[in-house]
Amino acid sequence: MPPAPRPPDAARRSERARTAVLEAALALTAERPYPQVTVEAVAARAGVSKATIYRWWPSRGAVVVDALAHRARTGGDHALPDTGELEADLALVLRAIVDELADETWSSLLRALTVETLLDEGLRGQVLETIFAPQLEAFGARFAAARAVGQVGEGVGDLEALELVVAPVFHRWQQGSGPLTHSYADGVAARACRALAPA
Amino acid sequence: MPPAPRPPDAARRSERARTAVLEAALALTAERPYPQVTVEAVAARAGVSKATIYRWWPSRGAVVVDALAHRARTGGDHALPDTGELEADLALVLRAIVDELADETWSSLLRALTVETLLDEGLRGQVLETIFAPQLEAFGARFAAARAVGQVGEGVGDLEALELVVAPVFHRWQQGSGPLTHSYADGVAARACRALAPA
Numbered sequence A, B: 001m002p003p004a005p006r007p008p009d010a011a012r013r014s015e016r017a018r019t020a021v022l023e024a025a026l027a028l029t030a031e032r033p034y035p036q037v038t039v040e041a042v043a044a045r046a047g048v049s050k051a052t053i054y055r056w057w058p059s060r061g062a063v064v065v066d067a068l069a070h071r072a073r074t075g076g077d078h079a080l081p082d083t084g085e086l087e088a089d090l091a092l093v094l095r096a097i098v099d100e101l102a103d104e105t106w107s108s109l110l111r112a113l114t115v116e117t118l119l120d121e122g123l124r125g126q127v128l129e130t131i132f133a134p135q136l137e138a139f140g141a142r143f144a145a146a147r148a149v150g151q152v153g154e155g156v157g158d159l160e161a162l163e164l165v166v167a168p169v170f171h172r173w174q175q176g177s178g179p180l181t182h183s184y185a186d187g188v189a190a191r192a193c194r195a196l197a198p199a
Helices: A010-033 A039-046 A050-057 A060-074 A085-104 A106-121 A121-148 A158-175 A181-195 B009-031 B038-046 B050-056 B060-074 B086-102 B104-119 B121-148 B157-177 B180-198
Strands: none
Touching: A010 A039, A010 A050, A010 A060, A010 A106, A039 A050, A039 A060, A060 A106, A060 A121, A085 A106, A085 A121, A085 A158, A085 A181, A085 B086, A106 A121, A106 B104, A106 B157, A121 A158, A158 A181, A158 B050, A158 B104, A158 B121, A158 B157, A158 B180, A181 B157, A181 B180, B009 B038, B009 B050, B009 B060, B009 B104, B038 B050, B038 B060, B060 B104, B060 B121, B086 B104, B086 B121, B086 B157, B086 B180, B104 B121, B121 B157
């Protein structure tokens, strides 16, 4: 006989505990060096047992990826601005990214996410699907609009175009090789648009 | 009284042990998941004690960075090809990078290096100085030659130009977001050159 469905208040308690775990993971990743963000520490902060965490997630990395996806879902709309001027719109997006990276909380989370995806191919696939794919779709819609008005050539795919826009910024952030300023963001947008313009 | 200088055979033994540690770290990083590349495991493979490793390096990450720098030093010349055609030369360099990333040994090392630098700002600085700076210098020399013949505009710095060339490839490698083929390498080189050309 299958188990009886759980009563609604148990489901609500369970959802509250899941959210508490995700928020504890976000908070701790922002507060301490990542090696100290253990499953024990997350459980203690969330007020649940380690067993509860392992019932829902196979590893610390899986919790972090889910926490970031949770933050992305609650962070609202992904659509890019569309003023009709691709370069100005991309500069705006890149300035916002640069501002986010200057926030040590966000930067720590992104470092943790990057570490986990480098160590675990399964998580990398999950990040691609839950975090990267929606971003690519949003950029793709903006590039399509730009193609329609002749600001982007036909030969370049959305993924290649996205890389031109965001890869330099994340490369610089990860290497610590140079300043991440608004004027740098503007330069990246300008160079991307030159590369993307129809021949 | 200062200690007497060590006799030459002790110095030679010491140098041999250092090299054994670096090569053990390279080998293990290629063989197993990175969390299993412990200082114990490296010591056992190199035939030295853990204490010997900690005498020279403060952490596993420091050993890995040194191992990569060791590989880079013994890997020979950094100079870029210069046929007079920037796009063809960059395509050649990018094809070689793509080939290296397809090699699971090299890819594992680079993942380990990236993880360590994300977790330790001190190591990030060390990688910038010992691995990144020589690459930037080599690219800078090639961009200078390209500026002299009007293939690169005056407005773009060497770091920004380097990012246009390599960041898309490493972004794609890290995300697993698309194929890393020679034809992709050629496309990245072409787009970078369009972005770099004088206005």
